Amino acid sequence: MRTFLILTVMATGINLLINLPAIASEPGKLPAQMQLTRIAADKWRADYSFSEAISRFSMPAAGDYRSTAWKPLTTGVHYQAEPSAQPDQPIDSYILAQPARQLSFEITSYNGFAQKNYSPNNRYSNGGAGIYMGFFDGDVQEGGKTRGMNLTVSYQGLPGETVIPPPSFSDAERSLRAYAYFGPQKPVLAGAAKLVLDPATPEWLARLILDTTSTMSAYFSSNYQRPLLRELVLMISVTDTSSPGFSMKGGATNGQITFRLSGKAMLNEHPAIRHLVQKLVAHEMAHIWQENVSQGGIGDEPAWIHEGGAEAMAIEALKNTGIWTAEEAVTYQTNASATCKKITSQSDPYHYAYACGLQKFMALNVDIPLLWRSLISETGQSGQPYSEAMLVSVSQRLRNNPSVSK
Structure with a gap:
C-alpha cells in the first residue's frame, strides 16, 4: 500500500500528484x-x-x-x-x-x-x-x-x-x-461504599473501619457533589496476627480500595493504630473521588499533586466530621511540615509527595472541597490529568472569585 500527497499550486491551478513511501504505523491492540x-x-x-x-x-x-x-x-x-x-x-x-x-x-x-x-x-x-x-x-x-x-x-x-x-x-x-x-462473603453497606471485611479482623478494628468508611463515604458524597460513577468496594484482608507490630498495606486502585492487615499489635485497641487507620481510609477514599471522572484524573504529573491533595482532602474531612479533633488535625499538619523541611523531591520522593504536597495545598489558602470540586470538574471536562498548571489556574480563579464553583 502506498500513500499519496496532493500539492495544489495556487498560481497556476496545477495539481501535482507525488508518490511517497508508506508511513509505518504502530500495530493496533x-x-x-x-x-x-x-x-x-x-x-x-x-x-x-x-x-x-x-x-x-x-x-x-x-x-x-x-x-x-x-x-x-x-x-x-x-x-x-x-x-x-x-x-x-x-x-x-x-x-x-x-x-x-x-x-x-x-x-x-x-x-x-x-x-x-x-x-x-x-x-x-x-x-x-x-x-x-x-x-x-x-x-x-x-x-x-x-x-x-x-x-x-x-x-x-x-x-x-x-x-x-x-x-x-x-x-x-x-x-x-x-x-x-x-x-464466601457478601459485601455489607458502609455509607456510599460496600465493604468485604475479613472475619479475622479484631472486633474493635472491624467496627472502626466500618464506622470510618461509612462516615467518610457519606461526607465525600455530600461535599464533593458528584455521585460515584462506579460502585465503591473496600476489601480488607488479614494476613496474620502473630508478627510483631502492625502493618496496613494497600490503597486505592481505580475505583476500589484494598487493605491487607497484619501484626499482633492490632489485637488490642491502640490510639496510634486507630489514628493511622482513620487517616488511611480517608486518604484512599479521597483518591476515589479524584478519579471519579469519565476521563482525565490522576496521570503522570508529579505525585505531590494527587497525594498531597488527598492528604488535604482527608484531614479536612476527618476534622469536619469530628472523627479527629481540630488539635489532632493541626498536629498532623505540623508533623508533616517538619518532615517536609528535612527532605527534597530528590532525597525522599515518597514522603515529599505526601508531606510537602500537603504543605503546598495548605499554602494555597483555598477551601479544600471547593478547590477539589473545581479540579475534578476541570479534568473531567478537558480530559487532561491533574497538573501543577491546572492547580495554579483553578486556585487563582477561586481566590479572585470565591463564589465560583464549577
Missing part, C-alpha cells in the same frame, strides 16, 4: 478474551483466547510471582525471564512452540509481595481471596509484530461463591488495574 476460574481453594485457571495466533506472551515481571505460581497448561509453552529496555523492570515471557490462539495457565495462591508493586493475592481467613488483575495483561507477538492487548475478562467462582469483579472503565486496560474477589 490485539482483541483478546480471558476467563479466570477458581478451580480449588488455592488454584485458579486463566484461559486466554486471542483473535489471531500468537507466538509469545510477555508481561512486566512481578517478583517471582509467575515463575513460582503460574504453570502453563498449553502444550509446547515454556517460561523465560528476559531483560527489558528498563534495567529495573524485567519481563516474564511465555514462548509458544507453535503459534496458537488459545493459551491456558494454572495459578496457585501466592503469599509473597511483588517488590514496589501490588500484592498478587490478598488471602482471607475464611478462604476468600483478592486477585490483582493487572498482572494478567501484557503484550503478544503476532505475525512478527509486538502488539498490546485489548483484553476483556470474565470470572467464575466455586459453586455458590461470591465473585466481585474490578470496577468497569471504558478503557479495558484500566479496568484490570484492580482486584477481583472470590469468596
